[in-house]
Amino acid sequence: MHSIGIIGGTGPEGRGLATRFAIAGHKIIIGSRNEKRGLDVATELSETLNKSFPDKLNISGTNNRDTARESDIAIITVPYDAHLETLSELSPYLSDKIVIDAVVPVKFERGPRPIPVEAGSATEEAAKLLENSFVIGAFHNLSAEKLLEPNLSLDSDVLITGNSKDAKNIAINLANEIKGVRAIDAGPLRYSQFIENLTVLLIGINGRYKTETGLKISGID
Numbered sequence: 001m002h003s004i005g006i007i008g009g010t011g012p013e014g015r016g017l018a019t020r021f022a023i024a025g026h027k028i029i030i031g032s033r034n035e036k037r038g039l040d041v042a043t044e045l046s047e048t049l050n051k052s053f054p055d056k057l058n059i060s061g062t063n064n065r066d067t068a069r070e071s072d073i074a075i076i077t078v079p080y081d082a083h084l085e086t087l088s089e090l091s092p093y094l095s096d097k098i099v100i101d102a103v104v105p106v107k108f109e110r111g112p113r114p115i116p117v118e119a120g121s122a123t124e125e126a127a128k129l130l131e132n133s134f135v136i137g138a139f140h141n142l143s144a145e146k147l148l149e150p151n152l153s154l155d156s157d158v159l160i161t162g163n164s165k166d167a168k169n170i171a172i173n174l175a176n177e178i179k180g181v182r183a184i185d186a187g188p189l190r191y192s193q194f195i196e197n198l199t200v201l202l203i204g205i206n207g208r209y210k211t212e213t214g215l216k217i218s219g220i221d
């Protein structure tokens, strides 16, 4: 059982991941810039999930700093615009911890477009900012809308990048706990840009087909 803090956990992606990891039995901390907003979202999630998953839930909420401090795994779900500032502020509280970055550098200008990142990808930017953490890239291609339906099978792969084998294995085990997810070791952090950019493609397809798409790699048993 992990203590999982979600930085920017009040948005749909953070709430979706919180939902899935709470029902898997982990302790969840919803982080926000505003302590009360973190607490309110935690209360709302607990009340909603308690109907179908009684006795199992451990969800609290607070500000991002205490969330980082109190968790052993932090998941980053802020918009890319806030990535650099948020991680720089939280860096001291994330030392020696696993930090899973789910941030997609995307902007909307007549459709979704990638935001160029000097480090190569948001995940590599995180690794530069958090020198003393074990940074992993994951969950970029999972739809928040689907994550938020706790009984729905995602029927998707999660591509996981990281330079620490041990941290990556922990993230792989975590991702596999989400119903209908198969976690795939996608290699070192330098491959993160391809995974992040695939989300830009999926958002465009979602718009054209009016649906929520996912990703599956064939050829792996």
Ligand SMILES: NC(=O)c1ccc[n+]([C@@H]2O[C@H](COP(=O)([O-])OP(=O)(O)OC[C@H]3O[C@@H](n4cnc5c(N)ncnc54)[C@H](OP(=O)(O)O)[C@@H]3O)[C@@H](O)[C@H]2O)c1
Residues within 6 Å of the ligand: 008, 009, 010, 011, 012, 013, 014, 031, 032, 033, 034, 037, 038, 076, 077, 078, 079, 080, 081, 082, 086, 102, 103, 104, 105, 106, 139, 140, 141, 142, 143, 144, 145, 199
């Ligand atoms: N939505 C999806 O389906 C999806 C799928 C895969 C990956 N992602 C990625 O996951 C991340 C979160 O997505 P989302 O749709 O949940 O985003 P969001 O709702 O726009 O933002 C998530 C949370 O980030 C915080 N935030 C917003 N602006 C901020 C700022 N300037 N500084 C610090 N914190 C700020 C807000 O929390 P507080 O106001 O409470 O602080 C907000 O609730 C994004 O990077 C996105 O690319 C999303």
